Amino acid sequence: MQLHHFHGGLKLADHKAESTARPLLTLGVPKYLYVPLSQHIGAQTECTVQAGDRVAKGQRIGRAKDYICANVHAPTSGWIRGIVEHPVPHPSGLSAPCIKIETDGRDHWGDDRMEPWHDWRERDPRSLRERVRDAGIVGMGGAAFPTAVKLNPRPGKRIHTLVVNGAECEPYISCDDMLMRTYPEAILEGARIVAHTVGAERVLFAVEDNKPEALRALTDAMPSGEQDFLQIVSIPSVYPTGGERQLIKVLTGHEVPSAGLPADLGMVCHNTGTLKAIREAVVAGQPLISRIVTVTGPGIREPRNIEALIGTPFADLAAAAGGYMPDVDRLVMGGPMMGFAVGDDAVPIIKGTNCLLATRPQDAPQPGPVMPCIRCGECTRVCPANLLPQQMYWFAKSKDFDAIQDYGLFDCIECGCCAQVCPSNIPLVQYYRFAKQEIWGREKDRQKADLARERFEFRQQRQEREQREKAERLARKKAALGKKDSEAGDKKAVIEDAIERARAKKAAQSSEERPSKDRERADG
Amino acid sequence: MRFRTRTSPHMVPGHSVGHLMRQVLYALIPGTLAMAWFFGWGVLVNVVLSVLFAVMFEALMVKLRRRPVAVTLGDSSAVLAGWLFALAIPPLAPVWVLLVGTGFAIVVAKHLYGGLGYNPFNPAMVGYVVVLVSFPRELSLWPSPQGLMEGSFTLWQTLQTTLTGRLPEGLDWDAITRASPLDMMRESLVTGQTVGEVARSPVFGSFSQTEWEWAGNLFLLGGLWLLYRRVITWHIPVSMLLSLATIAGIFWVFDPDQFASPAFHVFSGAAIIGAFFIATDPVSAATTPLGRVLFGIGIGILTYVIRTWGGYPDGVAFAVLLMNMVAPTLDHYTRPRIFGHSGDGRG
Numbered sequence: 001m002q003l004h005h006f007h008g009g010l011k012l013a014d015h016k017a018e019s020t021a022r023p024l025l026t027l028g029v030p031k032y033l034y035v036p037l038s039q040h041i042g043a044q045t046e047c048t049v050q051a052g053d054r055v056a057k058g059q060r061i062g063r064a065k066d067y068i069c070a071n072v073h074a075p076t077s078g079w080i081r082g083i084v085e086h087p088v089p090h091p092s093g094l095s096a097p098c099i100k101i102e103t104d105g106r107d108h109w110g111d112d113r114m115e116p117w118h119d120w121r122e123r124d125p126r127s128l129r130e131r132v133r134d135a136g137i138v139g140m141g142g143a144a145f146p147t148a149v150k151l152n153p154r155p156g157k158r159i160h161t162l163v164v165n166g167a168e169c170e171p172y173i174s175c176d177d178m179l180m181r182t183y184p185e186a187i188l189e190g191a192r193i194v195a196h197t198v199g200a201e202r203v204l205f206a207v208e209d210n211k212p213e214a215l216r217a218l219t220d221a222m223p224s225g226e227q228d229f230l231q232i233v234s235i236p237s238v239y240p241t242g243g244e245r246q247l248i249k250v251l252t253g254h255e256v257p258s259a260g261l262p263a264d265l266g267m268v269c270h271n272t273g274t275l276k277a278i279r280e281a282v283v284a285g286q287p288l289i290s291r292i293v294t295v296t297g298p299g300i301r302e303p304r305n306i307e308a309l310i311g312t313p314f315a316d317l318a319a320a321a322g323g324y325m326p327d328v329d330r331l332v333m334g335g336p337m338m339g340f341a342v343g344d345d346a347v348p349i350i351k352g353t354n355c356l357l358a359t360r361p362q363d364a365p366q367p368g369p370v371m372p373c374i375r376c377g378e379c380t381r382v383c384p385a386n387l388l389p390q391q392m393y394w395f396a397k398s399k400d401f402d403a404i405q406d407y408g409l410f411d412c413i414e415c416g417c418c419a420q421v422c423p424s425n426i427p428l429v430q431y432y433r434f435a436k437q438e439i440w441g442r443e444k445d446r447q448k449a450d451l452a453r454e455r456f457e458f459r460q461q462r463q464e465r466e467q468r469e470k471a472e473r474l475a476r477k478k479a480a481l482g483k484k485d486s487e488a489g490d491k492k493a494v495i496e497d498a499i500e501r502a503r504a505k506k507a508a509q510s511s512e513e514r515p516s517k518d519r520e521r522a523d524g
Numbered sequence: 525m526r527f528r529t530r531t532s533p534h535m536v537p538g539h540s541v542g543h544l545m546r547q548v549l550y551a552l553i554p555g556t557l558a559m560a561w562f563f564g565w566g567v568l569v570n571v572v573l574s575v576l577f578a579v580m581f582e583a584l585m586v587k588l589r590r591r592p593v594a595v596t597l598g599d600s601s602a603v604l605a606g607w608l609f610a611l612a613i614p615p616l617a618p619v620w621v622l623l624v625g626t627g628f629a630i631v632v633a634k635h636l637y638g639g640l641g642y643n644p645f646n647p648a649m650v651g652y653v654v655v656l657v658s659f660p661r662e663l664s665l666w667p668s669p670q671g672l673m674e675g676s677f678t679l680w681q682t683l684q685t686t687l688t689g690r691l692p693e694g695l696d697w698d699a700i701t702r703a704s705p706l707d708m709m710r711e712s713l714v715t716g717q718t719v720g721e722v723a724r725s726p727v728f729g730s731f732s733q734t735e736w737e738w739a740g741n742l743f744l745l746g747g748l749w750l751l752y753r754r755v756i757t758w759h760i761p762v763s764m765l766l767s768l769a770t771i772a773g774i775f776w777v778f779d780p781d782q783f784a785s786p787a788f789h790v791f792s793g794a795a796i797i798g799a800f801f802i803a804t805d806p807v808s809a810a811t812t813p814l815g816r817v818l819f820g821i822g823i824g825i826l827t828y829v830i831r832t833w834g835g836y837p838d839g840v841a842f843a844v845l846l847m848n849m850v851a852p853t854l855d856h857y858t859r860p861r862i863f864g865h866s867g868d869g870r871g
Contacts, residue, residue, distance in 0.1 A: 007863065012535075093529060171535075245864065258864035315525065324525070331527040332534050341529040357534065364534040369595050371541045372641025376806040377757065378538075380813070385863040390811055391855065408862040420533045423541045424641075427531050 001233055004253040006246045008382040009238040010417050012337075014210050016174040019296040022304035024178050027320050029076050029107055033311030034086045034098040035061065039350040040144040042068030047099060051082040056110025058287050061099055064133070070146045070351075071136035075289040075309035077110075078103040087347045089314075089333045091340040098348065101311065114285035120193055125151075128197045128282060135281035136351075137288050140273030141165060141176075141242065142334055144352035147274055151197050154263050162200040163251060163262070163269040164191050166207040166214065167235065167242035170335030173355040175292040176272045178305040180207065180214035183276055184221035190275030191230065193282050198268055203230040204251050208237040239337065240415040244269045246384050258411055273354075293349055295321040299328030299358030314345040314356055324358055332357040336364070337416040371424035379418035379428060385411045389418040389428050396431040401442070404435050541640075545600035547755045551746030552607060552801065558742040559611065562735035563667055565682040566615025571607055573686070574622050578606030581630035589635065601640050605629055608648035608802060612794065612841065613655070614666045616682065616700075618689035621662050625651035645848045646808045649841045656841070664707075667700045705736055705792045706837040709784050718781040719788075740796045747800025759816035760809060760823075761799040765790055767824030775832070789828065798823070798840035803847075810851040814858040822847045 038044040045062035055061060055074040062072030078101045086098040114134065117123060133148035153159070164187075168176040180187060191203050207215050218232050235241060235250050245256045247269065254265050262269050270278075273291065280286045289310055296303035301322030308317055314331065318324055332339040333347075334355055349356075379389035387408050395404035412432050419428045560567040582602035586593045609625050629651030637643045656663050667677075677685075681692045691697065712721065750756045769786035776783045789795060794802070803809060803823050810819040823843040830839025 007860075249863075255864045258862065260864075329528050330530065330534060332532075336532070336534040338532060339534065340532065341527065341534065343527055343529045345525045345527065359534055363536065364530075365536065366530070367537045368540055369592070371595075371599060372639065374541055374544075374641050374807050375809075375811045376544065377811050377813075377816075380811065380860075381757070386860050387862060388812060388855075388859060407859070408865070411862050411864060416533045420535060421538045423539050423544050425537060425540070430531055 001231065001251075002253075003233075003235060004250055006241075006249045006384050007386045008384045008417060009240060009246075010382055010420065011237075012171050012239050014237065015172045015296070016177060016210065019172070019174045019294050019303040019305055020177055020181075020213075022302060024182050024292065025304055025306045025320060027306050027308040027312060027316065029103045029105060029309065030312050030316050031103060032081070033075055033078075033101040033103060033309060034084070034313070034348040035072055035075065035101065035311040036086075036088045036096055036098045036348065036350055037062050037072060037083075038088075038096060039072065039310070039352065040070045040138040040146055042066060042070070042146055044097075045069060045072050047083055047097070049080045049099065051080055053080040054078075055080060055101065056112075057107055058113055058289060059110055060134075060136075060287075064136070064146075068146055068149055070138050070148075071134060071287070072099070073136055073287040073289050074101060075311055076101070076103050077106050077108040087342075087344050089340075089342055089347045089350060089353060093343045098311075114281070114287070116285040117282050120282050121196060125153075125197045125199070128193065131282055132197075132278055135277070135287040137274060137277045137281060138351045139271055140277060140291060140351065140354070141271035142338070142352050142354050144350070147270070147278065150268060150270070151194065153198065154261075157263040158266055159198040159200050159263060159268050160202060160266040161268075162191060162195045162198065162203045163244075163248060163267055164203060164205040164272060164275060165242060165244065165247055165269055166205060166211070166218075166272045167247055168211070169208060169237065169239045169242035170337050170339075170355075171239075172296050172357050173294050173335045174296070175294045175305055175354050177211045177214050178294075179272055179276060179292055180211070181217045184214075184217040186279045187272050187275050188218070188221055188230065189283065190277075190279035191270075193278055194268075194270055194275060195229075200268070201229070205230060205232045206235050206247055206251055207232065208241060209234045210237040239417065240384055240413070243384065243413050243415065245413070258408075288351055291349070291351065291353065293317060293353055294355040295358075296355065297332075297357040297359050298363045299325050299330070299360050300356075301325060308349055310351060311348045314342070314347055314349065317349065317356055318345060318358065325360060327360045328358045329361050330359045330364060332359070337420065338414065367425040370426055373422075373424055373426060376423060378421040378423065382417040382421050384415060384417065385413060387412060392435075393426060393428055393431055396435040399435075399438070401435060401439050405439065409435055409439075541599045541601070544755055545604050547753055548604055548750060548801065549600065549607065551750045551755075552611075552743075554746055555739050555743030555797065556607075556611065558735075558739040559615075562739065563615045564677050565679045566617075566667070566677075566686065567611075569679075569682055569686050570610040570613050570615060570617065570622060573619060574610035574613070574626050575603050575606035577623055577626040578602045578609070578630050581627055582635075585631055585635035586639075589639070591639070596640070599640060602630060605634070605648045605651075608797075609651045611797065612648070612652040614663060616665065616667055616685050616691075617662050619686050620689075621655050621659055624658070625655040627651075628654045641807055643807055644851075646802060646805050646844055648805075649802060649844050653841050653845060656836070665697055665701045666704050704837065705788070706831060709788070709792075710831075710837050713782065719784050720781065736793070737791050740791045743797045743800065747796065750800060750804075756800065756804040757813075757816065759813055760803045760820040763817045763820030764799045764803055764824040764827075765795065767821040768795060768828055769824075771825055771828045783832065789831070793831075793838040794840035795827065798827070798844065802840065803844050808844075808848045808851065810854040810858070812855050812858045812860060814860070815851070815854040818854050818858065819847050819851060822850070 037047060043066035046065045048063050049061045057077045059074045060071050061074050064071050081100040081102045083097055084100050085095040088096040129148050129151045132151060137147040138144040166176055166180055195203055215234055240246055241250055248262055249255055256262050257264055277288045290307055292305050292307045294305050295317045304321050306317050306320055330341050331345055332341050333353055373390055373393055375390050383389055392404050392407050414429050416429050422428060579602050583593055586596045606626055609629055629647040633645050633647040633650035634643045685691055769790055772786040772789040776785050810816050826843035826846055827839045830842055
């Protein structure tokens, strides 16, 4: 198969052998699980249980209340011990609502477990999509975008190719590698289910060439006669080939349009872990309640891959991997390039946790002082989006948000290549994140202001209209009165008579009012 | 357990600015030694004094600007500026030329614009051009190897000359200096000689004067090493030398008696050191790939124009400064096509 290149990228030492040397370990059920309500891109899930409730394994405890959202299920059986604010894996280091479950150790499935569909080929795409939605599946490569949304057809866009992303290009991470070695049949079945659901007639299964065992396992698991439908492609190991857009470029030579989606090219791309989860949801009736996590890095004694329940604290996984080295000082969720450091290992693993990376000071030393940009252009050379990071840095620094967007800020995938090669130690990706946040914030403010202005203008219009109507009414009344007057004629006597009448009336009124006012004062 | 939180990437960082600058310094060593071999101790005296002055001015300015002195000096950019400036100065030039040049380079061209990363012009070339236009006599006295040998210039005599501005007893400038190849070519053509006659002069090697050729070759070696180490990219040196050779070639083919050969232009004066060490200063050069190619082409053409029709024998310094002026414009109009965009990459 003819492969293509994308601009830039980095060849990085992959450090995957450390964690693939030991077999996959399945972690037992911990005493407490903390299941965050928000583990995905999109709206927060709505909690459907209360403290004291008894839950069965796989029971839904959080309901997706929005299109871009995902259900949350109890990873095991036990009791709900409250909806608590607990540290979650998030770059901010803040706490977020989590469902605290005290496990009962029985790991008991309830009666309303989803029905296993061995006959999924007979099911229509709509019900398969619903199953994926019910199972709370999100993209498991790290981004955690609700998968059901990606399976939904877009009007006028026919999907002909399913791209399976087994690239796993970031150093240290090997959970997909281990998954492909251990469950190749399940992943391939997941690929068939997705192809059936989206109507794809071809599957391209891409694996980086630094994973020969995974490639062999997949090839061995391929039934003969499927070669025309499913193709396993070994691709060069370059970071960030695992980026969806980069991967499609490597496989097809086509670039997904900047503001578009792979669907614009008739493609959809799913991670191997996601396919395995889809297979379990459809064929085994099991929602997404566990995943494989790579626990690795020079700060871990026995790096390995561990299958653990969602909600298990990082600390339990580290302990299962032999514990920390004595001088460990940083714990990262994700890989070394795009992951973020967490402040506390009490945080639970979530659906998107692919890797726990523990490092010592010498493995990721504090970079030297930030120096001025010398425009050496190394960042330009390695940028996989073909941007000019050095120019975008100036614009971010000077808060010239129009210019930075003109230079393609929103085409930046935050892969971190530029920051890694920058000789001036400038945290470039941070600048771009800052600029994006500012622009989004301003956009929101602008929308709010627009709404407020619209409301104000509407109110003004309404008041003007009311005033106008009032004036018109008055004018009409006056006109009517004037007519009457003129009809009555302008005889002096008549007018004088009227004035006299009015005077008398006024005098009578004021004499009535005064005592009443006095009375009020007395009451007060 | 608590951990420290820092921003990605969580890896051993790549090279530092200081590392890059020092790579360039290492690459200058062979060419500099070759120049010292042919032109005597004066070359090394110039380098040492200029570097000393440059670092001194840098420290002074950083102190005045209340920035961390050690960090700034650690980037080695002042050393590099001083060194490059020294290589442009005749080996027996008086010390105040070095002082004025490095002072202007570091104080005015670099720090008054905001220091490293903010200077629009190449500091070393600003310093050189200032002394070139201010002190034309001192800047034209290039000693000849033979002249130096006759005078048997020792390190001590060199230092004396540099510091006092006077030659040792019994020597005069006419005896020890000789026109540089570009000077020679220029003057001979003015007096009606042909290029061929100049090139047959005994001091000429295959393309230019032997010693300049050798120094050029060794600077070329250093430059290729920088390319290999990816300290610089090919864009500027290749486009500059190619454009210089191309335009020289066009005129040379048209009239080989009146116009020197492309090889002569490439191997004379500051073409090679300019292409690999001066024009590649990233701060003042264009930064987009295509912008760098255009930047190099511009320098090549301007160098030829100044050498052939201008008032100075060599034009690399002026060409670099002129192109520094248009670098931001080049960057603006040569943005690469962004991934997933069609056309010129405008977002």
